[in-house]
Amino acid sequence: MYKRGVRALPRNGAAGNGNPTLEEVARVAGVSRATASRVFTASPKVSPKARRAVERAAEKLRYVPNRAARTLVTGRTDSVGLVIPEPTSFLFGDPFFPRLVRGIGEVLSRRQLQLVLLMPQSKEDEARLEGYLSAGHVDGVLMVSLHGNDPLPERVHRRGTPVVLGGKPNVDSPVNYVDVDNVGGARSAVEHLIKIGRRRIATVTGPLDMGAGVDRLQGYHDALRQAGAQIDPVLQESGDFGQPRGAKAMEALLHRRPDLDAVFCASDAMAAGALETLRRHKRRVPQDVAVVGFDDSTIATSTVPPLSSVRQPIEEMGREMARLLLAGLDSPPSGGKRVILATELVVRASSGKGGRE
Amino acid sequence: MYKRGVRALPRNGAAGNGNPTLEEVARVAGVSRATASRVFTASPKVSPKARRAVERAAEKLRYVPNRAARTLVTGRTDSVGLVIPEPTSFLFGDPFFPRLVRGIGEVLSRRQLQLVLLMPQSKEDEARLEGYLSAGHVDGVLMVSLHGNDPLPERVHRRGTPVVLGGKPNVDSPVNYVDVDNVGGARSAVEHLIKIGRRRIATVTGPLDMGAGVDRLQGYHDALRQAGAQIDPVLQESGDFGQPRGAKAMEALLHRRPDLDAVFCASDAMAAGALETLRRHKRRVPQDVAVVGFDDSTIATSTVPPLSSVRQPIEEMGREMARLLLAGLDSPPSGGKRVILATELVVRASSGKGGRE
């Protein structure tokens, strides 16, 4: 005898997981499926009585709408992707990542949107990513800090999915972005060094294939120029945001200009490295050499002396990215919006009183 | 005349987004939808010829399967949730969060699973979360570091969704978890202090409503006991993992036991605070007081002197969590699995040579 499939039994699939469906809620509430649906889609066309009945039934059955079914018909997924390229996560100072995600989450959760983390780890992943993002698996995309000129955001944007970048893209692109005022932050750091009487101000830059690296160098130049000072390439050394490179860069700077009296480092980690080197060379900080970092990370308060640093509104950046994306979800595709958030110099002992002015 | 709906036109919804469907791929490939489907579900029952035809058609049309439709019928979502309670993200040293997520992502991406970040930010969010997790919106759940005895993981586990915790739960629970060997790490730190000749070893604990806090204190006790030393409550001060509390706790300890000759801090940030206080009190580190931290964060290398610290395999913890979850997805619900990962003491100047032994 043949084994025969039994048609009447539910198949596997979502039906099998024991979750109540809208159908059941409607039955318990004594209304049609359509009316029950209207309650959950916040449609206004439901009588108070019917609404109450449905709400009670839903509560009783612990009903939770099936997102897949909803997505299938509406075309919305109620989720947004956050793309973080592999190398990025390590460059960031301190609690950058959690703070950013927190800001994003704050705004998204008010709209009941889920955040899907996408971290391509190989070329293969990256190739798949564009398809994934464009296929409607997410309603919008947030991306942080790309190196070089990644074509991905622009491609996805063109395919019609709203995109917001965190950090200025290297190339000129029609994609919306939010950035902190790296130029202004660096400028205020260097202006501060000038104001406390420093004249031979060096800098350790970030990686110059990143917007943040370029802009912080720009701010350094701006401040010097505005003060009528000359820009001396000998006072400039490039780094990678990491502590060891900071130490090495400081070594090189001291070798070339033993008489430098201040250094602006494009990250706190590099500034910590610089402090190390300065100590080894018996330079007093801030008396002989004043030091300012960037990021205002936890490192800044743990060094000796504590680091003056430029504070960035990371949470706010996350929030603003999410807000910009939400605006893009509601209205037709737009581009070219940019939001720049102010930074703030926090002066501590590494450039503070006790100097020689 | 009435406005009449035009039935023939596609409605809004996923059909409107211009993405090709399986139907179209099948048509182009000259096979049935069922056969095309078999190609994408990696079913073996497809002739090489048909398979090639489908693959070519898919490539040509840039076909990406619609996840919602697939989920609707299979009941799988191919995504897992990562739950991070609000207060948590701030407690963690340094690059904890990115490193953990990276480890998780490494394993998940090999299986094409998406990571959905869930950060309940209010009581309301938390209430919704249980429904969300149990309703089949994710195939499994990863959760990190809960305070107190959060009933959520156990509830979700009981409702049939695989769960893996990062960090030991406070209460005894049937939920799988991965943790680093906090007890062993702390023990090795204190044993090291004993070995370099310290006898009055104090500790600044973490929050004692967290597993990590309790276990690190436990390790401190174990090491002392094993060395035949007495456990003196006067040498013990509680903290919160943060730098300011570390500084304050050190103050209290020095006041009570001016003759202490070592301190083990349950986090690097607190150790940095302790160094601050010791400096103010003109204690030399490590000559007068040796200091060891925990986390081996970026702070550890930026202090003066650099901190000895206990290194944790964070990426590996993420990977192991993901692996454990994958195992749970494949096989029937299981519980009670636990994986403890070894830690490693990194000795630097704060407890190193130049001491007085």
Add this chain to the structure above:
DNA sequence: TCCTTGCGCGGGAGCGCTCTCAAGGGAGTC
């Protein structure tokens, strides 16, 4: 040559939901 075996394939149902359409019924108007 006929029958068995099994592999590959297509037909078709249905997952749970939203949304359009049209119908029912109560209130308001002349």
Add this chain to the structure above:
DNA sequence: GACTCCCTTGAGAGCGCTCCCGCGCAAGGA
């Protein structure tokens, strides 16, 4: 009292996919 209007409701189709069922055909055994 008859008619109109609007507010609420239900029926039904269909989103794109997977999987069960059974058919047909080629290969192997008798």
